[in-house]
Amino acid sequence: MADKQFVKEIADINADFPQWYTDVVLKTQLVDYGPVKGTMVIRPYGYAIWENIQKELDARFKATGHQNAYFPLLIPKSLLDKEAEHVEGFAPEVALVTEAGGEKLAEPCVVRPTSETIFSTMYSKWINSYRDLPLKLNQWANVIRWEKTTRPFLRTSEFLWQEGHTIHATREESLAETIDMLHLYSDFARDVLAMPTFIGQKSEKEKFAGAEATYGMEAMMLDGKSLQAGTTHHFGQNFSRAYGIQFLDKDSTHKYVWQSSWGVSTRLIGAVIMAHGDQRGLVLPPKVAPVQAVVIPVAAHKAGVLDKASELAECLRAKGIRVELDARDQSPGWKFNEWEMKGVPVRIEVGPRDIEQGVVTYARRDTCDKATMPIGGIAEGIASLLDEIQSNMYSKSLAFRDSHVKLAHNMQELGKILDDKCFAKVVWDRDPACEALFKEKFQATVRVMLDEEPFQDVCTACGRKGDNLSVALVARAY
RNA sequence: CGAGGUGUAGCGCAGUUGGUAGCGCGCUUGGUUCGGGACCAAGAGGCCAUGGGUUCGAAUCCCGUCACUUCGACCA
Numbered sequence: 377m378a379d380k381q382f383v384k385e386i387a388d389i390n391a392d393f394p395q396w397y398t399d400v401v402l403k404t405q406l407v408d409y410g411p412v413k414g415t416m417v418i419r420p421y422g423y424a425i426w427e428n429i430q431k432e433l434d435a436r437f438k439a440t441g442h443q444n445a446y447f448p449l450l451i452p453k454s455l456l457d458k459e460a461e462h463v464e465g466f467a468p469e470v471a472l473v474t475e476a477g478g479e480k481l482a483e484p485c486v487v488r489p490t491s492e493t494i495f496s497t498m499y500s501k502w503i504n505s506y507r508d509l510p511l512k513l514n515q516w517a518n519v520i521r522w523e524k525t526t527r528p529f530l531r532t533s534e535f536l537w538q539e540g541h542t543i544h545a546t547r548e549e550s551l552a553e554t555i556d557m558l559h560l561y562s563d564f565a566r567d568v569l570a571m572p573t574f575i576g577q578k579s580e581k582e583k584f585a586g587a588e589a590t591y592g593m594e595a596m597m598l599d600g601k602s603l604q605a606g607t608t609h610h611f612g613q614n615f616s617r618a619y620g621i622q623f624l625d626k627d628s629t630h631k632y633v634w635q636s637s638w639g640v641s642t643r644l645i646g647a648v649i650m651a652h653g654d655q656r657g658l659v660l661p662p663k664v665a666p667v668q669a670v671v672i673p674v675a676a677h678k679a680g681v682l683d684k685a686s687e688l689a690e691c692l693r694a695k696g697i698r699v700e701l702d703a704r705d706q707s708p709g710w711k712f713n714e715w716e717m718k719g720v721p722v723r724i725e726v727g728p729r730d731i732e733q734g735v736v737t738y739a740r741r742d743t744c745d746k747a748t749m750p751i752g753g754i755a756e757g758i759a760s761l762l763d764e765i766q767s768n769m770y771s772k773s774l775a776f777r778d779s780h781v782k783l784a785h786n787m788q789e790l791g792k793i794l795d796d797k798c799f800a801k802v803v804w805d806r807d808p809a810c811e812a813l814f815k816e817k818f819q820a821t822v823r824v825m826l827d828e829e830p831f832q833d834v835c836t837a838c839g840r841k842g843d844n845l846s847v848a849l850v851a852r853a854y
Numbered sequence: 855c856g857a858g859g860u861g862u863a864g865c866g867c868a869g870u871u872g873g874u875a876g877c878g879c880g881c882u883u884g885g886u887u888c889g890g891g892a893c894c895a896a897g898a899g900g901c902c903a904u905g906g907g908u909u910c911g912a913a914u915c916c917c918g919u920c921a922c923u924u925c926g927a928c929c930a
Contacts (some may be wrong), residue, residue, distance in 0.1 A: 398923085469929070523929060525925095673888095714891080
C-alpha cells in the first residue's frame with residue numbers, strides 16, 4: 377500500500393537503485409512475490425502495462441506480415457536434445473516434469489524455456505514447398521527458466537514474452553528478418569516506451585545457444601547500467617538441419633530452411649521503470665500507462681464538485697483517454713502522492729475554485745509542473761498534453777543517455793567511465809581474451825557491437841592494431 | 855552456487871544485562887475535514903519464521919533448518 381515511509385525510503389534513488397526498484401514495483405502494486413521462489417504475481421496495474429505493450433507490439437508484428445499461433449508449454453525432452461548447443465545452453469535452467477497423474481511419465485517433458493524446438497518440429501511437418509515460405513509466426517506465452525537469482529520483471533523464474541519464429545527460403549531473407557525485427561524493437565522502444573536504445577550484434581560469448589548470430593537491444597538504466605531489452609537471432613540452418621525442416625525449391629532440390637527468432641518479455645516493464653523513474657516513484661510513458669489521466673475532486677463534499685469531476689472523466693474517456701476518477705474518501709494530498717507514485721502521466725484537479733473560473737488544474741508527472749487549462753476543449757487539451765509528455769520523456773531519456781556515453785581509448789579511461797556510471801564505446805579487435813579482460817577488471821561486458829567506424833586504430837583492451845576492429849558498447853549490466 | 859543482511863500485527867519497525875508484546879502507518883465504526891500524504895474518539899488485529907537445546911522462566915542466549923533480501927558468478 378502507498379505510504380509515507382515509502383516516499384522517504386526512495387528519497388535518493390541513486391543511493392541504492394536496485395532497492396529503489398524492488399520497493400517501487402512492490403509498493404505501487406505492480407507485482408507481488410509468488411509462493412514459488414523466483415516467481416511473481418503480476419497485479420492488474422502491472423499487467424495493464426503489459427497489455428498496452430502487447431497491443432502496440434502486436435499491431436507492428438501484424439503490419440509486417442506476422443501471424444500469431446500457440447504452441448504447447450510442455451516439450452518432450454528428446455525434442456530439446458536435438459540441437460546440441462541449444463541443449464547445453466539451456467540445460468542448467470530447465471524445469472523437468474517427470475510425473476503426472478500419479479504416474480511416472482514414459483518420457484520426461486521440459487517446461488519450455490523457449491520454443492525453438494517445438495516450432496522447428498512442427499515446421500518440419502508443415503513445410504513442403506518453397507510456396508510455403510516464408511512462414512512468420514509469433515506466440516505470446518510464458519516460459520520458465522530456473523534462474524539462480526531473480527528480480528521482479530528483470531529476471532524471474534517464469535516470465536511472459538512474445539517469441540517470433542520465422543523460416544525462409546534464403547539466407548538473405550532470414551538475415552533481413554533478423555535485422556528488421558531488431559529495428560522494429562528499437563523503434564517500438566523509442567516511440568512507445570520513450571526509451572532510446574543501442575542495437576547491434578552480440579559477441580560470440582553472449583550469443584544465444586544454437587544461434588549463428590544474435591543481435592541485441594540495450595537500454596540505459598538511470599544508474600548507468602545496461603539492460604538487454606530484446607534480442608533477435610539468426611539461426612542459419614542449425615535448427616532446420618537438426619529438426620529436418622526441408623522444402624523443395626524452384627530448382628527441384630531439397631533445401632533446409634533458414635531461420636530466425638526474436639523476443640521481448642515483461643522485462644520491458646522493468647526497463648521502463650528503471651529508465652524513467654524518479655524520487656516519487658514510477659514515471660510511465662502515456663502510451664503504456666494503465667491510467668493516463670486521473671481526475672481528483674478537491675473538496676468533493678461541496679455541491680457540484682463530484683458531478684463536474686465525473687463529467688470531466690467521462691469527457692476524456694469519450695476521447696479514448698484511459699482515465700480514472702478517484703472519488704475515494706481520502707484527502708486530496710494523499711491521492712496526489714499515490715498517483716504520482718504510480719506514475720500516472722497527468723493528474724487533473726477539480727475543485728470549487730476551478731469550477732468558478734471555468735478551468736481545471738493539471739499536473740504532469742514528467743516535469744511535476746502544475747498549471748491550469750480551460751474546461752472547454754479539455755479532451756483535446758489533455759490528449760495533446762499526453763503526446764507532449766510522451767515526446768518529452770523520450771527527449772529527456774535521450775539526453776541522459778547521450779551524456780552518459782563516452783569513448784574509451786584505453787583501459788584506464790574505460791575504468792573511469794564505468795565508475796562514473798556511464799556506458800563506454802570501445803574499439804575492440806573481437807578477441808575473446810580482450811572481452812574477458814573487461815569482465816575481469818571492471819565486471820563489465822560487451823553489450824553489443826555498434827555499426828560505427830572505429831575511432832582509433834588500436835584495440836582499447838590490448839592496444840594492438842588489427843584488421844577486425846569494431847566499435848563495441850561496454851557496460852555493466854543487469 | 856558463493857559472501858553478507860533480515861525474519862516480531864496487513865506494511866515499516868522497537869523491544870535494554872532473559873520475567874510472558876509495543877510504536878507508527880494501514881484497517882473497522884462514528885464525527886469533523888478536504889487546493890500537497892488532515893483531525894478527534896472508540897475498536898479489531900500476534901504460535902515473536904521454524905525445529906531443537908540452556909533456564910524456574912526465552913522474542914531475547916546457543917545449535918540446526920527454512921524463507922526473504924543485497925552483492926558477486928550465470929541468464930530475456
